[in-house]
Amino acid sequence: MARIIFHLGPGKCGSSAVQAFLRRSADAENACLDVEVPRPKDIAAMESGDSDTVRRYAARMARTAAPHLPLIISHEALFKKRGALLALVRAAREQGAETSALAYVRRTSDYLRSVHGQWLFREPGRIAETAGILRSHDIDPMLFTGVERHLIAIALGHQDVGRDAGGYTTFDWSESMSQMAQMLGALDVPFAVGALPSRDAERPLLADFAARIGIATDGGALTDQALVNPAFDATVIEAVCNSIELGFAMPGRHEANRFLAAAMLTCRRYPCPTPHS
Incomplete structure (x- = not known):
């Protein structure tokens, strides 16, 4: 029986690292899995009820690289686009595939630090919004870091x-995960x-992921956990x-991204002097 596993993210929960690992594993000489990362426009089409796109992915499910390999379908948007997810899950079930799903969670404060360090620190609208909230409570936002303002x-x-x-x-990870479990549970x-x-961690993300989907891989595939998303100082x-x-134009x-990465290297090479009292 074919085995199809849906990796649902959510976003900022290691999805980029997992997907890079899945692609490496699928492309290896002794591949232990097959992988499909749906295109965002296809997910949007399935969410809106496009049956042609669903049929195309159903055909992909039936056409794995080798019948004995599990097919991992991974995209963080599937956690939000539940209409698309249900359409794909039903297609897998209709083919008689052994179907399961997996998602990761993290503390909300950790999530916010991560998303702030990648995106929010350079979004004027969000910065103005949080600063305005603090000022409405007579709090000077400039006394705090950007992520502290959000928290x-x-x-x-x-x-x-x-x-x-x-x-x-x-x-509310617990509520959203409970809803997802109920939705998928209705489809067994x-x-x-x-x-x-x-x-x-003693068992880092990729080793944990491999164990949860029941595959054995060589150590090199698991230890290569280079960051995929940009990370800035x-x-x-x-x-x-x-x-x-303060009103200046910023990227x-x-x-x-290259400019900011270069600025990061400059900061590390020429750190600001520590003020003396």
């Missing part, structure tokens, strides 16, 4: 400041939830965030 705004009851680019919030699809391991993040707050989302 304070959430503590003041404005959970929406943590939304992602699509407007989704992930501030087992759903496993793992806590995102820390980088120094805290000094650069605060410089950009504060510059936006936005998806802009000037």
Whole structure:
């Protein structure tokens, strides 16, 4: 019987590292799995009820690289686009495949630190929004780092400041995971939830993922956990965030990653002098 596993993310829970690992494993000479990472436009089409796109992915499910290999379908958007997920799961079940699903979770504060360090620190609208919330409570936002402003705004009851680019919030993991489990359970699809391991965990993310989907891989595939998403130095993040707050034009989302990375190297090579009292 074919085995199809849906990896649902969610976003900022190691999906990029997992997908890079899946591609490496599928392309290896002795591949232990097959992988499909749906295109965002296809997910959007299936979410809107496009049956032709669903049939195309159903055909892909039936055409794995080798019948004995599990097919992993992975995309963090599937956690949000539940219409698309249900359509894919039903297609897998109709083919008689042994179907299961897997997702990871992390603390909301960790999630927000991660998304702030990648995206939010260079979004003028979000920076102005959180600064405005703090000022409405007579709090000077410039006394805090950018991510601290977001956490304070959430503590003041404005959970929406943590939304992602699509407007989704992930501030109640337990409720959303319970809803997902009920939805998949109605289709007799087992759903496993793992806590995102820390980088120094005894069983790090890729080893944990491989164990959960029941595959054996060589150590090289598991130890190569190079970061896929851009990560910037805290000094650069605060410089950009504060510059936006002060009215200066700064690179936005998806802009000037190389410049920011170069600035990060400069900060490390020529650190700011420590002030003396």
